[in-house]
Amino acid sequence: MQHILDPDTQLLDAWVTQQRLPIFRAAQIRRWIYASQAESFADMTNLPLELRKELASHFQWWTTRTAAHQKAEDGTEKLLLELADGKKIECVLLRDGERRTICISTQVGCAMGCVFCASGLDGVDRNLTSGEIVEQMLRLGRLLPADERLSHIVVMGMGEPLANLVNLMPALAIASQQEGLGISPRRITISTVGLPTAMQRLAEAAVSYNLAVSLHAANDALRNKLVPVNTKSGLTPILTAADAYFEASGRRLTYEYVLLGGVNDRREDALQLAGLLRGRPALLNLIPYNPVAGLPYKTPAAETVEAFSSLLTERGINIQVRRRKGSRIDAACGQLRRTKA
Numbered sequence: 001m002q003h004i005l006d007p008d009t010q011l012l013d014a015w016v017t018q019q020r021l022p023i024f025r026a027a028q029i030r031r032w033i034y035a036s037q038a039e040s041f042a043d044m045t046n047l048p049l050e051l052r053k054e055l056a057s058h059f060q061w062w063t064t065r066t067a068a069h070q071k072a073e074d075g076t077e078k079l080l081l082e083l084a085d086g087k088k089i090e091c092v093l094l095r096d097g098e099r100r101t102i103c104i105s106t107q108v109g110c111a112m113g114c115v116f117c118a119s120g121l122d123g124v125d126r127n128l129t130s131g132e133i134v135e136q137m138l139r140l141g142r143l144l145p146a147d148e149r150l151s152h153i154v155v156m157g158m159g160e161p162l163a164n165l166v167n168l169m170p171a172l173a174i175a176s177q178q179e180g181l182g183i184s185p186r187r188i189t190i191s192t193v194g195l196p197t198a199m200q201r202l203a204e205a206a207v208s209y210n211l212a213v214s215l216h217a218a219n220d221a222l223r224n225k226l227v228p229v230n231t232k233s234g235l236t237p238i239l240t241a242a243d244a245y246f247e248a249s250g251r252r253l254t255y256e257y258v259l260l261g262g263v264n265d266r267r268e269d270a271l272q273l274a275g276l277l278r279g280r281p282a283l284l285n286l287i288p289y290n291p292v293a294g295l296p297y298k299t300p301a302a303e304t305v306e307a308f309s310s311l312l313t314e315r316g317i318n319i320q321v322r323r324r325k326g327s328r329i330d331a332a333c334g335q336l337r338r339t340k341a
């Protein structure tokens with residue numbers, strides 16, 4: 001059975017044509033899938049009963065099962081989804097004022113091996129299909145009341161998005177198309193640990209998604225230890241590829257820096273980071289570490305975060321210290337999956 005969320009844009013149109021149905025039926029079906037809270041083909045009440053049955057016998061809609069659902073007091077909700085092959089992934093809904101942001105995964109596990117991250121502890125299992133990526137968006141969207149819509153997407157969950165660009169791009173196209181979720185590309189952010197070749201491909205794709213590059217260290221010696229994939233390229237090609245994406249897309253870049261107590265939060269780290277980013281039209285997100293059970297890294301003291309951010313601000317770097325949301329519900333990616341493995 002085909003997955004109706006697999007965003008082969010021709011798939012549904014071709015089937016509708018093959019069934020000798022008027023083409024407007026495809027648009028009607030898409031509206032039910034992407035712009036309503038419908039849960040099954042049976043809910044598509046403006047379609048003839050026979051057509052609803054035909055759809056159900058030809059297409060699979062949901063391929064995942066919600067294995068766990070956690071809610072935090074600040075409105076953050078996290079889903080642990082079990083895929084058809086039994087593997088598990090996580091995705092999150094964040095509420096912030098009017099914003100309804102979702103954080104989605106692109107792989108089962110992750111091969112990048114960042115030493116402080118729960119998602120990468122067991123390596124990567126496989127890439128998610130485009131349909132599985134879209135399904136996370138729909139599952140999270142259906143946690144909202146009928147009068148609310150998703151407003152932003154961050155691709156920052158499990159996995160390295162640019163290692164699965166081939167499946168991510170069609171999924172994000174569905175997210176941003178009017179007949180899909182209708183979320184402007186400018187409200188979609190792809191986060192990467194920095195894979196220069198894939199970043200270059202993204203620049204050539206002429207898309208206007210936001211790009212967030214996770215640095216976590218300002219020199220290769222420390223970054224090689226914290227983000228082992230760095231040994232393949234080093235920082236310079238990553239920053240060059242990021243600059244090229246900015247040139248191509250016109251979208252201001254974001255750099256992410258997780259502050260690990262006593263590891264990368266020293267005065268010299270801040271000064272090196274300032275040197276690296278000076279003159280680049282970018283925003284730097286400083287993220288005090290969210291501890292992961294079984295890993296030795298600690299959240300830095302509030303005074304250390306303050307001193308680190310002041311040093312950068314004084315040197316003209318545009319920074320923001322990111323509040324942690326949903327920290328009571330294992331919100332660091334990969335944690336819920338590990339506790340329910």
Ligand code: SF4
Pocket residue numbers: 110111112113114117118119120157158159160193333
């Ligand atoms: S931080 Fe991101 S890139 Fe690094 S291991 Fe975790 S999921 Fe992968």
